[in-house]
Amino acid sequence: MPARAARRPARDPAAAAAAGAGSAQLELTFEAPPPEAHGLAAPAADPRTVELPPGARWREVVADGQRIRFVLQRSRRRTIGFMIADDGLRVTAPRWVVLADIDDAVREKSRWILSKLRDWQARKERLALNRTRWENGGELPYLGRRVTLRLDAQRATGLAGDPAAPADGDVLWLALPADAGVARIRDTVQAWLQGQARQVFGARLELFLARTGLRINRWRLSSAATRWGSCTSEGNILLNWRLIHFPLDVIDYVVAHELAHLREMNHSADFWAEVGQLLPGFESARDALRRHDPASLPQFR
Structure with a gap:
């Protein structure tokens, strides 16, 4: 998920990677934004607090x-x-x-x-x-909305609202005492988000499969550092749980992207035509994901 000149967007992999004997894998990747073309200037830090490289x-x-x-x-x-x-x-x-x-x-x-x-x-x-503050009142993105963290050991962890259609300002209650530390809050949020990812991604996959007649072998969540999703020639799909931060149209795009690999294990014109059949008008979601700055996502480690 941000505008800077000559910025490289997140890119699709250049080629299929071997995932085992007779099995190819296609991945949808993302990357942190690199320095702009020709180099960039940044405000200089306080020279008293920076250790310079030798000779600098x-x-x-x-x-x-x-x-x-x-x-x-x-x-x-x-x-x-x-x-x-x-x-x-x-x-x-x-x-x-x-x-x-x-x-x-x-x-x-x-x-x-x-x-x-x-x-x-x-x-x-x-x-x-x-940047997420792992404390009572902190906020984080969930399905494209900003939800607020609240701690209450007497309540079950969950969203006060519709988890499938959140609104900005909805409260994510955490079953934690008011004095819970950062690590405990962060881990509780991560566990809840991953649980929601399983439900949401599974439902979207079922919807696409029922509509298209396609079949997969299995799917599971991924915690990959540089891939939004992947699909092997054997029909195994991985979806990065961090997609749960994004709006549903972006999640649908990644699902359609990986399902399209069941028919086209490449990124040819035929592949993109297949994505278009699975998800007409996918381009806006694809472009939003490409423009996304990974540094803006909550940091869990």
Whole structure:
């Protein structure tokens, strides 16, 4: 699940992977957003709190009335490059380029750098707002809605509302005491979400199978770090439980994607035509998943 220039979307795998003798597997993958094309500038961290790599040094220039602090790293590369790192803007330059020329290069790109700094900061703020607080009153996404965590040891864990059609602000009650720690709250939420994923995904699979006449061998939840789903030539399907954070149309797209592999074990034009038959108008859900920034999902570990 976010807009930045030249951003690479989550991609489908380039080829089928071997899953055993005579068995091919197709996977629907996702990836964390990489640095933008040509490198990005990021606000420099406090130099007193950052341990620099060997040979690196802090520098600072003034451009357009603003200070730009950056880490300078020498290398064997032929050109001056800019990139985002944990310590902010990092400039990599050939060993033979003098400091004045490096400073001039930063000033020359300052308008572009400062624009990217603002974009980067805005993204950090959005992610901070979306970050789950594992405490009473925290929020997290469930089926595309924001639900609120409440602790009460006298109640059963469950959503106060329709779990199949949640609304923003619905309360997810956790059967925990008010002083429960972060790990206990997080684990209770994860267990509930995984239970809901089994119910929701199973129901969607049954719906598609009944409508199409397709058959699968079995399906189960996955906790894969980089795959939304996969399907083997033997008819075994995996669906990532983290899809339960997304709206139902996105879940349906991943289900249709994997079921389409029962007929087309590739990502050819015929495969996408098959997805279209299973789920007309799937493109908007596919594009939403491709634009998704995985960093915005709750962190369970």
